Amino acid sequence: NAGVMQNPRHLVRRRGQEARLRCSPMKGHSHVYWYRQLPEEGLKFMVYLQKENIIDESGMPKERFSAEFPKEGPSILRIQQVVRGDSAAYFCASSTSGTVTYEQYFGPGTRLTVT
């Protein structure tokens, strides 16, 4: 049973470019979460999605960041016009709705470097 998949594992972008990060949840999981971890800091919640729905985006920066989880295919976190401060590890996690406890399982992360 494959775990949470993220790609790419490493992404280098120049300032002003767009970054697209992909996440495929574990089989049977319908909830996806995105987190950001800046260097030397803790994990910060960004957004929580179910298929075709954004449930909670209270942690998303108001501009340049968007996320989707379409009916088919992976969840995408999109960062437009990247700046140096966007350099971080972006982790995706998934959980099933079949339990009230919502244990989350994480992917290996995408390390974004903005030059």
Add this chain to the structure above:
Amino acid sequence: RKEVEQDPGPFNVPEGATVAFNCTYSNSASQSFFWYRQDCRKEPKLLMSVYSSGNEDGRFTAQLNRASQYISLLIRDSKLSDSATYLCVVNGGGSNAGKSTFGDGTTLTVKP
């Protein structure tokens, strides 16, 4: 005040020591609680869920005190491989069900 607060650490202990981490949370409606471990900025891995009755998994014991809004993790007979950052995680209740709040983590270094 942060929603989830952990001991700042770092904890440096010798092999074989017993070490305890504490975590407090502010949302009394929180429904579920976990400890994760994160190694060297890799992805967090679920260590154990925390139940009201307390639960044990080998050398690890987790406790929850809902009245005091407090979670703990006890590691007995520490091993070198236990060196990691331990993250306290709290899931919201009601309309926040499914949303997790992570503590900033406590770093443990076990030395020979």
